[in-house]
Amino acid sequence: MKNYIKHHEWNIIEEGFDPHVNQISESIFSIGNGRMGQRANFEEEYSGETLRGSYVAGVYYPDKTRVGWWKNGYPEYFAKVLNAPNWIGIHVSIDNQKLDLAKCKVEEFRRILNMRSGYLLRSFVATLGDGKKVKIESKRFCSMAHGEIGAIRYSITPINFTAKATLSIYVDADVVNKDSNYDEKFWEEVYKEASEGRAIVTAQTKKTFFHVTTGMTYTIESAGKKATFDRVNIEQREKFAGNVIQLDLEQDKETVVYKYAAILSSENHPKDKLVENCKSVLDEASSKGFDKLFEEHEKVWFHKWEECDITIEGDVAAQQGIRFNIFQLTQTYTGDDERLNIGPKGFTGEKYGGSTYWDTEAYCLPFYLATAEQQVARNLLVYRYKHLPKAIENAAKLGFTEGAALYPMVTMNGEECHNEWEITFEEIHRNGAIAYAIFDYVRYTGDEKYLTEYGLEVLIGISRFWAQRVNWSARKNQYVMLGVTGPNEYENNVNNNWYTNTIATWTLKYTLEAVDFVKKDDSQAYQNIVKKTKLKEEEETAKWRDIIDKMYYPEDKHQGVFLQQDGFLDKELLTVKDLRPEDRPLNQKWSWDRILRSCFIKQADVLQGLYFFEDNFDQETIRKNFDFYEPMTVHESSLSPCVHVILASKLGYKQKAYELYLRTARLDLDDYNNDTEDGLHITSMAGTWMSVIKGFGGLRVKDGRLHFNPYVPDQWKSYSFRLEFRGRVVKVKITTDGIETKLESGSPMEIVVKDEVVKIS
Amino acid sequence: MKNYIKHHEWNIIEEGFDPHVNQISESIFSIGNGRMGQRANFEEEYSGETLRGSYVAGVYYPDKTRVGWWKNGYPEYFAKVLNAPNWIGIHVSIDNQKLDLAKCKVEEFRRILNMRSGYLLRSFVATLGDGKKVKIESKRFCSMAHGEIGAIRYSITPINFTAKATLSIYVDADVVNKDSNYDEKFWEEVYKEASEGRAIVTAQTKKTFFHVTTGMTYTIESAGKKATFDRVNIEQREKFAGNVIQLDLEQDKETVVYKYAAILSSENHPKDKLVENCKSVLDEASSKGFDKLFEEHEKVWFHKWEECDITIEGDVAAQQGIRFNIFQLTQTYTGDDERLNIGPKGFTGEKYGGSTYWDTEAYCLPFYLATAEQQVARNLLVYRYKHLPKAIENAAKLGFTEGAALYPMVTMNGEECHNEWEITFEEIHRNGAIAYAIFDYVRYTGDEKYLTEYGLEVLIGISRFWAQRVNWSARKNQYVMLGVTGPNEYENNVNNNWYTNTIATWTLKYTLEAVDFVKKDDSQAYQNIVKKTKLKEEEETAKWRDIIDKMYYPEDKHQGVFLQQDGFLDKELLTVKDLRPEDRPLNQKWSWDRILRSCFIKQADVLQGLYFFEDNFDQETIRKNFDFYEPMTVHESSLSPCVHVILASKLGYKQKAYELYLRTARLDLDDYNNDTEDGLHITSMAGTWMSVIKGFGGLRVKDGRLHFNPYVPDQWKSYSFRLEFRGRVVKVKITTDGIETKLESGSPMEIVVKDEVVKIS
Numbered sequence A, B: 001m002k003n004y005i006k007h008h009e010w011n012i013i014e015e016g017f018d019p020h021v022n023q024i025s026e027s028i029f030s031i032g033n034g035r036m037g038q039r040a041n042f043e044e045e046y047s048g049e050t051l052r053g054s055y056v057a058g059v060y061y062p063d064k065t066r067v068g069w070w071k072n073g074y075p076e077y078f079a080k081v082l083n084a085p086n087w088i089g090i091h092v093s094i095d096n097q098k099l100d101l102a103k104c105k106v107e108e109f110r111r112i113l114n115m116r117s118g119y120l121l122r123s124f125v126a127t128l129g130d131g132k133k134v135k136i137e138s139k140r141f142c143s144m145a146h147g148e149i150g151a152i153r154y155s156i157t158p159i160n161f162t163a164k165a166t167l168s169i170y171v172d173a174d175v176v177n178k179d180s181n182y183d184e185k186f187w188e189e190v191y192k193e194a195s196e197g198r199a200i201v202t203a204q205t206k207k208t209f210f211h212v213t214t215g216m217t218y219t220i221e222s223a224g225k226k227a228t229f230d231r232v233n234i235e236q237r238e239k240f241a242g243n244v245i246q247l248d249l250e251q252d253k254e255t256v257v258y259k260y261a262a263i264l265s266s267e268n269h270p271k272d273k274l275v276e277n278c279k280s281v282l283d284e285a286s287s288k289g290f291d292k293l294f295e296e297h298e299k300v301w302f303h304k305w306e307e308c309d310i311t312i313e314g315d316v317a318a319q320q321g322i323r324f325n326i327f328q329l330t331q332t333y334t335g336d337d338e339r340l341n342i343g344p345k346g347f348t349g350e351k352y353g354g355s356t357y358w359d360t361e362a363y364c365l366p367f368y369l370a371t372a373e374q375q376v377a378r379n380l381l382v383y384r385y386k387h388l389p390k391a392i393e394n395a396a397k398l399g400f401t402e403g404a405a406l407y408p409m410v411t412m413n414g415e416e417c418h419n420e421w422e423i424t425f426e427e428i429h430r431n432g433a434i435a436y437a438i439f440d441y442v443r444y445t446g447d448e449k450y451l452t453e454y455g456l457e458v459l460i461g462i463s464r465f466w467a468q469r470v471n472w473s474a475r476k477n478q479y480v481m482l483g484v485t486g487p488n489e490y491e492n493n494v495n496n497n498w499y500t501n502t503i504a505t506w507t508l509k510y511t512l513e514a515v516d517f518v519k520k521d522d523s524q525a526y527q528n529i530v531k532k533t534k535l536k537e538e539e540e541t542a543k544w545r546d547i548i549d550k551m552y553y554p555e556d557k558h559q560g561v562f563l564q565q566d567g568f569l570d571k572e573l574l575t576v577k578d579l580r581p582e583d584r585p586l587n588q589k590w591s592w593d594r595i596l597r598s599c600f601i602k603q604a605d606v607l608q609g610l611y612f613f614e615d616n617f618d619q620e621t622i623r624k625n626f627d628f629y630e631p632m633t634v635h636e637s638s639l640s641p642c643v644h645v646i647l648a649s650k651l652g653y654k655q656k657a658y659e660l661y662l663r664t665a666r667l668d669l670d671d672y673n674n675d676t677e678d679g680l681h682i683t684s685m686a687g688t689w690m691s692v693i694k695g696f697g698g699l700r701v702k703d704g705r706l707h708f709n710p711y712v713p714d715q716w717k718s719y720s721f722r723l724e725f726r727g728r729v730v731k732v733k734i735t736t737d738g739i740e741t742k743l744e745s746g747s748p749m750e751i752v753v754k755d756e757v758v759k760i761s
Helices: A019-028 A271-288 A290-308 A316-332 A359-371 A374-386 A388-397 A429-445 A449-469 A498-521 A523-533 A537-550 A592-597 A606-612 A619-632 A640-650 A654-665 A682-696 B019-028 B271-288 B290-308 B316-332 B359-371 B374-386 B388-397 B429-445 B449-469 B498-521 B523-533 B537-550 B592-597 B606-612 B619-632 B641-650 B654-665 B682-696
Strands: A011-015 A036-038 A054-056 A060-064 A077-081 A090-094 A105-114 A119-127 A133-142 A149-158 A163-172 A187-195 A198-205 A211-222 A231-237 A240-249 A255-265 A311-313 A471-473 A478-480 A700-702 A705-708 A718-725 A728-735 A738-745 A749-753 A756-760 B011-015 B036-038 B054-056 B060-064 B077-081 B090-094 B105-114 B119-127 B133-142 B149-158 B163-172 B187-195 B198-205 B211-222 B231-237 B240-249 B255-265 B310-313 B471-473 B478-480 B700-702 B705-708 B718-725 B728-735 B738-745 B749-753 B756-760
Touching: A011 A019, A036 A133, A090 A149, A119 A290, A149 A271, A149 A290, A163 A198, A163 A211, A163 A255, A187 A231, A187 A240, A198 A240, A198 A271, A211 A240, A211 A271, A255 A271, A255 A290, A271 A290, A290 A316, A290 A359, A290 A718, A311 A316, A316 A359, A316 A654, A316 A682, A359 A374, A359 A429, A359 A682, A359 A718, A374 A388, A374 A429, A374 A449, A388 A449, A429 A449, A429 A498, A449 A498, A449 A523, A449 A537, A478 A537, A498 A523, A498 A537, A498 A606, A606 A619, A606 A640, A619 A640, A640 A654, A640 A682, A654 A682, A682 A718, A705 A728, A728 A749, A738 A749, A738 A756, B011 B019, B036 B133, B090 B149, B119 B290, B149 B271, B149 B290, B163 B198, B163 B211, B163 B255, B187 B231, B187 B240, B198 B240, B198 B271, B211 B240, B211 B271, B255 B271, B255 B290, B271 B290, B290 B316, B290 B359, B290 B718, B310 B316, B310 B682, B316 B359, B316 B654, B316 B682, B359 B374, B359 B429, B359 B682, B359 B718, B374 B388, B374 B429, B374 B449, B388 B449, B429 B449, B429 B498, B449 B498, B449 B523, B449 B537, B478 B537, B498 B523, B498 B537, B498 B606, B606 B619, B606 B641, B619 B641, B641 B654, B641 B682, B654 B682, B682 B718, B705 B728, B728 B749, B738 B749, B738 B756
Parallel strands: A705 A749, B705 B749
Antiparallel strands: A011 A105, A036 A054, A060 A077, A090 A163, A105 A119, A119 A133, A133 A149, A149 A255, A163 A240, A187 A198, A198 A211, A211 A255, A231 A240, A311 A718, A471 A478, A700 A705, A718 A728, A728 A738, A749 A756, B011 B105, B036 B054, B060 B077, B090 B163, B105 B119, B119 B133, B133 B149, B149 B255, B163 B240, B187 B198, B198 B211, B211 B255, B231 B240, B310 B718, B471 B478, B700 B705, B718 B728, B728 B738, B749 B756
16 A cells, blocks of 8 residues: 555645656556547656556457466457557657656656546656756646547756757557567557658557557647757658657747647558548647647546536545546546447556456446446447357357357457456356346336347347256255356355356346347337347246246355355354454465465455345345455455445445445555556446445435435545436435435436435426 | 277387377387486487477476466476487488488388387388488387486498488487477586597586486497498587488498487486596497397396286287386386386376376375385385475465475475466375375385384374364364365365365374374384474374364265265266267366366266275275266276276176276277377376276285285186285286286285185295
């Protein structure tokens, strides 16, 4: 845990240059716009420790799988988020001395991420080897208004000298992935050009043949006027193109480089038009100019904040934390493009390779449902619908037949690309989360038509998987599900994981409901689905009903708790308090077998199920299970605390809820798990949002109405947020005195506050 | 399965050259002498598919572990059997045409492995591009009399020409391992020299710094006389030294190269004496000459065969099969060097990396106990005694304390070097096999002193491991053992594997007996052990007794069977007959999760326990378990069928016993599992021996006497074998009429035949 970020309501602030935290800051101060993202690397050269990272949405590379021992069924490739061409580079030399923060004295260093307006500001005074002092200020953003434009204002002011300087302004596709399995480079040059004032490189990924064209243009002003240069050289080498400019720097006079970058991918343009279209984007950017581009960008951010801000009174650190979570989520996924999804690290790092996990459905969807237009959440669902054929292929690779679908643990294009058998082959509850998201979406939006249009097909595929994955236990005279890994990945290959069994039968029930709905809603559409999926309705639904009726769920009736899996009570039942501090985190201190046979829980498992299906259980059952499992939960997954916050809030365990809220809200800002340098925990940020809205705010949707059961944590004065709900926008403020609601737009509606119906208009 | 090896009682014969089976033959026709081994690669150049392999006992390289996802506790390195310098090379060019069997017409090709005398013979007639026909005959052996000498008689006879020829005779340390994790070469040159008639290279392994000096000298005869050369050139390059000889080949006249190689390792010589000693060995070899060396070698083999041959009347294929197994075992491990052990592939391939598995204790020990001097088996035990400190370190890496020892799954030097968590961390029953081997050795030899000298310390370490590895189940009010993998590796991370629980408590009991014995036998020695191991006798033995008393064993009382693990009866209980042929072998056709949740068994598990501890169970219990488990066993481990043969024989299931015997006896000769090209299944060969002796012969040792309960498989007329037992040698012949025994040496003794005591003298 670190504590170097200054607290502020709207800004993330780092003061003073510390190379040891530089890679952490590179993650925290990342900027993006849903189409691309950029770690907070320096524009100028930096020979210190850095994780350079630019990312372009949807562009990936299937790196050959690396394992110690191959097992049949492993995916041959692991699709990886690609480190994309560098568009930020501006190298500076003064009197032939390179400006490199690892090699000069750095003072007044300051990095600010302005979340309100969505830009990164960095300033410092560097003293070069010969004593020359220069002040640099750089401001950059990835335009939220124009998804393919990045812009930089890079200002240079000599403090104590007048001298010749060289600026190298370039784009560079000669980049590597740190996590490359075989130290391969993934990009090849397709095209490049460089002329005075402009440079363009088109690179393609090996194997996947994505083309990315990265272009830049620039203008340079000196003391507010167009600068004059001694000379401009064209610089080209493999996968690299730029200009090298020689000019004079005059003491106390500011020279400003405005660099405009255009990043276009073949996902959005015909390959043969990329260069042409890149030039148009560059022309547009440079003709608008930096200030105008920024204004348009800022406007989008203002609008976004109106939609999804949470304000907290009385706790600046909490305010900064929640805004940081919302800010990073928003710049990762805008919902404009149904081909995209939300990677665990977003555009802030390479780790966890593929882009999509069940995190999206289980943790992110509620955020987008409540803070964005309906279309945004719908696109997340359609993304999975489009992957259905691949999910059927994935299942077939594991021996499933007749249209059974297994959604992948990690994916870019629907194909599985994870390679631990206990996860890939066995952590199949993910399939249930895909189904649950359909339910969650329909419940929130009332958009039942979605079932007819897309949902039912997905549900049929998943239900078929469950029906084949269970087996009949002659001994128990019940269905069982053997050899699975639940959400708690600190157990592997267990039998009858309560959560997995529960979400499996839930899926079957919901699919039966969906079948009935679609039949009535649009019988022609239903017939089309039957034909397309080859559904043998009578036979298959009968089987599903049989499984629903005769599924086995492990429980301990004596204690009144559901058992995480068969045999759980044979463990030595300790609590987290029994652990020595030096044993934490377990995953870094204990061998895997020790973790597996211990009772300690990485992330909510039975409790995840009680959270999803709370209406099926009484408060007492939830309490008993929470009291049983919470003390054993080490929360070593960033996805865990939010579920506990929500349940603790429901149970009135306010202190526990707040304690766990703290764990999630400033996870990255304070580098809680000592891994922020790899990138931010993007998907769990939605869990932080849920902690506030569903936890403290007690928001639920029932019978098409918003229900609140709110309280204010003792440490806060009040908090407020805004919800999109079925065409309305509701502002909610919760204080110790109660709840204030205001309908900002849309027709009057009923809400339910602590079981009391309130009309708002 | 293939069937190209000709059946013969003493020889393994391949006729006709088929490049597609060349790598299989390279494995099958391997030669060795316990100090080194050599695959049946060609002396001349060969540009076709080949797995070149020379191996030197005890020389390994810790290749950096390669996994997809690192888990805490993984060993950083995987010690690998090293492909060692090539000593067989003799390249032949005739009129500047290379002799390369991949590039010329090959006729009359024949490979013979003469098992009786222990040599490889290869002959063929090659037609070169220009029509020249040349006959080649090569005979080679690794001397059993002089472990550091290899010798080759390489004969060249022009059939239809007289021409100039060039012979390159060399040693070459520029070799690679096919299984290198990162395509690294593991050898570096330390020294080389080459002069007329001699070449020497010393190479060292990276990291481990083993030195291996490989030298060669040669003589060449033409038509029976010392040949005259046109010229001899010295050839040297990195890690390579040799002579290039130009000479005349005359039609119909035989030119013979006698190549003598000396392979010395720093395991047996001071590094600074290696070259000097190599020269002495070369001098000795060349002064003795090929025929004399061969005579000495053959004599050792004759003696070996006297010790361990099994003769079978009435079934040539079975005779060839059993001899092949004995031959390969014998040339893998001679028992002369307690630092060595028996790798699963012996000196015939690289696969399975490390040299020692639990195979040695569970499968190989009985063979050496019965066919070699007591010292040989004892050395196998002492090998593990010497690794005890490393076993304690291995356990400590997994969190065990206070002298608990976990022997490795795979090792060269006592350190664990396997890296699948479900095996390395969880397949801990191996620890029990180490303890069982001590018991097995003492039972067979009566050498109880071994307990005092070495055995008890090992038993204490292993018992401590078990005592820490179990935990108390409050629910069961019994001890349980969670998260293990049993011998049946088609189950992972199971709870209460019956075999593991059984061997764990058995170890504790045997350790208590050993404590009592040593105390009485030598109280001073006992005190020394207590001091060295810091044994808290009262406290620790009390704990062990408590575990013995209160251990939980899964069983189904209704069916009268022990359960392989908790929950086994929840599986869909199918039999192997229910499997479609296209599903076999499961490990190549099914995904891992499917294998895991199926009932199918890779290798004997409960039955392994019943075999080890048969005296603790009545015949009916054994029968019920055999009848339950045998039909589910796919025997996809080469180690499985032998245990089933022994139990089936005991139960009178003669047909089943013979069927499973066939599976093990010709496994490699007929390439049953389609993997012989990787090397031979050396350790399971001892299982084949056991199938005959303990299965058909029904041999047991009880109360210090040999017990037989023999029968003759219907397909055979008779079989005979010889046993070493407590200073005696007994010849046994079993016919349909009964058993004939003869005491070849040693004092008179009683044996028990079908419960009847017989005196033999």
